[in-house]
Amino acid sequence: MKTKLFFLITLYLIPFWNIGQNLSPPIQNYSSYEYNAASKNWGLTIDENGELYVANNNGLLHFNGENWTLYKLPNKTIIRSVAYVNGKIFTGSYEEFGFWQMNDYGSLVYTSLTHLIKDHEFTNEEFWQIIQLNDAIIFRSFSTVYIYKNNEISVLDAPFVVTTIAKYKNQIIVAGEQRRLYWIKDNTLTPLESQEILEGKTIVDMVPFGDSLIIGTKLSGCFLLTDGKVALLDDTINNELKEHQLNKVLALDSNTIAFGTIKNGVYTYNIKWNTFQNLNKALGLQNNTVLAMLQYKEQLWLGLDNGIDKIQLNNPITYYTDHTGVLGTVYDLVDYNNELYLGSNTGIYYFRDNKLQFVPGSQGHVWDLEVIDGDLFCGHNTGTFILKDGTLNKVSDISGGYQLVKVPETESSYIQGTYTGLANFKKGKNGKWISSRVTGIDFPVKQLCFENANTVWAAHPYKGLFKIKMNDEHTKVLEFIEIKTGAIPNTYNIKLYNIKNQIILSSEGNWYKYDPISDVISEFEEFKDYKDMNLVNYNATRYWFFDNDNQKKIIHTDLGENQFTLDDAQLRKRLAIETETIVSYNDSIYYFTLTDGFGKLNLNRFENELKNVDLPTPRVSSFIDGNETHQLKEQEYKVPFNTSKTIRIEVAAGSFNKYTYYYELNGTIAQSSYLDHGAIILQNLPFGEYTLKIHTVSIGNELSEPKIIKFKILRPWYFSNWSLLGYFFIGIASILLVRWYNKQKLAKKHHILKVQMQREQEERLAQIEKEKLEKEIKRKQTELARTTMSVAKKNELIIELKDLIALNQEAFTNKQRFKSLSKKLDSSMNEDQDWKHFEVSFKELHEDFFENLLKKYPKLTPKDLRLCAYLKMNHTTKEIAPLMGISVRGVEIHRYRLRKKLNIDSSQNLSNYLIKFK
Incomplete structure (x- = not known):
């Protein structure tokens, strides 16, 4: 790949x-609104990590490259001076000086030193300057110099107002209002010689410059002390400093000095070439009053009367605005x-002697500037001009001169896109340019590309893309070919390019090329990584x-x-x-x-x-989980689970640049991301151990050495050892309980199955018994019916025999034998005996029939009951008559009487009623 x-x-x-100045470097403004403190900034210092500290009216400002933090003194007084020395930030205020140090939580903590002063009282003193000399720290007020060394403070009272001090040749030099310079030697002030040139001048600042000392005065310019002799700097810079009131001096390199003024910002002066550049409010500073200056690498920091500015010195990009x-x-x-x-949209301008000049008569919108054959063409809103010797000469009245493109295979023929079509430009033999409108086209053309000498591609922003064929003189359109959508999704707002003699198109962020041989538009693979x-x-x-x-x-x-x-x-x-x-x-x-x-x-x-590239390793400025801030020196941060929902880790890499960061998180889960700020927010991480690697990303997308942070999200209480032990016992108990429950459930299921099987067995037996009883009843019913019919037929036969014998009585000679025969026939038709047998069998089939019938109809006689029984058996009147030993007529009469007793209507069938009666 x-x-x-x-x-x-x-x-x-x-x-x-600034019309009279060169291009200026980039300037970054930090307003009081941004750093959230007072506007005035009296002093600047920076530590070895590139973090900035500012003496501000509200206190000490700290800028780590990502965030501004304000720290106030216990008495909340204005901090007038600041200096970083060996891990401590020394500050001076009103009758107070001391130092700040970073605690384990990433915050600055103040320690006062004034209690070390013996036998001396402050007299409304403010400390405006702090300088390190070897292992001593010197604090300056307007009346006294205090030397802090070996945890002791010695006091040097001056008999004059001390306006500034400086470290020079490993000594402290003091400037006083009596316009003299003094060395501090053995805790006394020793004057320098040959200072007459400084008489009557107020010295405001001094800085070493090689082997010399730059001496800046309030209104008299700047001087250079070299080998004991004081000389005035060149008037080139001094005239500016005198006019705008010098306030601060800073040596940038062996040839360059920065001067901060009260009224006109900052000057950078090259002493070798005797040239300077001025940056003021008109050029991008927030304020013209410079109260403090600091150089860090290729940057110049300014503490202003209103804000803080950072100037990128020697920057590869400069600007004119x-x-x-x-x-x-x-x-x-x-x-x-x-x-x-x-x-521009207001006309044509040019630089001459670093001054911007306007070309007279060029007012209006200028779209295109082209140098062709030594002539400067200007595509203008009102036409096209040639600029020569500062004068504009119109060569085309066609409004809106866009791009001028040379016609292939010609020496000096050009086609121009305009508001209303195409224009032709040719240079005559006399060296003069002539132009004419290309006829046959009337829509605006801003971009055009030649396919060959007679074919040009033109894009209309709304009507689409066209291939235009012209005559050999390029004065007339011969053919319009509209390019339809195909490989190109949209022909509107197309951009055209001629790259290496090939037509290249851009549409909706995608790139295409045209092949004139196959007349096909296809994707342009070389630009596939440059979509949109x-x-x-x-x-x-x-x-x-x-x-x-x-x-x-x-x-x-x-x-x-x-x-x-x-x-x-x-x-x-x-x-x-x-x-x-x-x-x-x-x-x-x-x-x-x-x-x-x-x-x-x-x-x-x-x-x-x-x-x-000098790429710093990020530093951790805070580690916060929930509302708890951890100490930064911890080897491994331990985060309670209940506060781990959001973990915020802030890192910084110093104030030199606005860095991009890259982090990798490895642990229970892994994640990584690029950030354009120094705040890493990790959310909803599961418990476990994690390693976080944070890199600063260089301008070449390279990674710095990582800052490695280890942290552990503790297990929640419900995953603690005691909880896990409890879960173990609960699990064992649960297993036993489940086993007991399953055993009970199984036993119950077995019992239910057993009962169900028994019930089903009983039901089967009951069904069998029922079927058996039903068969038995059916058999008995059949047998009873058969027996009854047999008795009925027998009785019917006996009755017929009796009737036959009675009719032939005279045939019997022996009367006694006739009677004996009649008695035998009568005894054979024993109704009571037959009824008893019938009754026994009937009661087996209809056990409670007679009892229930008598309960409902108590007036029924035994003979009525017999008739009811025969009727329930569904016997006919003819069948009942022999059973009861009476005639059919007698049975009918009996039935009639029975109907009366049972109170049954004549419309209701008596037999059916009794059959249904239980």
């Missing part, structure tokens, strides 16, 4: 304006005859892309392994979106057009800085 090197530079940019609005938004710039020309970007400058080896997303980065690449990104919030705010332009002056110098000026990049210097 192709490896890319991503370079990220973070620049703090504040605009500046129009605060007045006169220049406006710059759309193009070009170097012409060794002068820089700017085209505009190409704003390119040549054969370098490409500049502008990121269209919310981050709006500028990316420089060779399409290989070398790539870097310019990423800055202030720069993003100032770029002219959709018209952003990068102009190459040469292989190293590039210009950026801005909404209020322009920027200049020295690419060689920038790339050299990338090779010398």
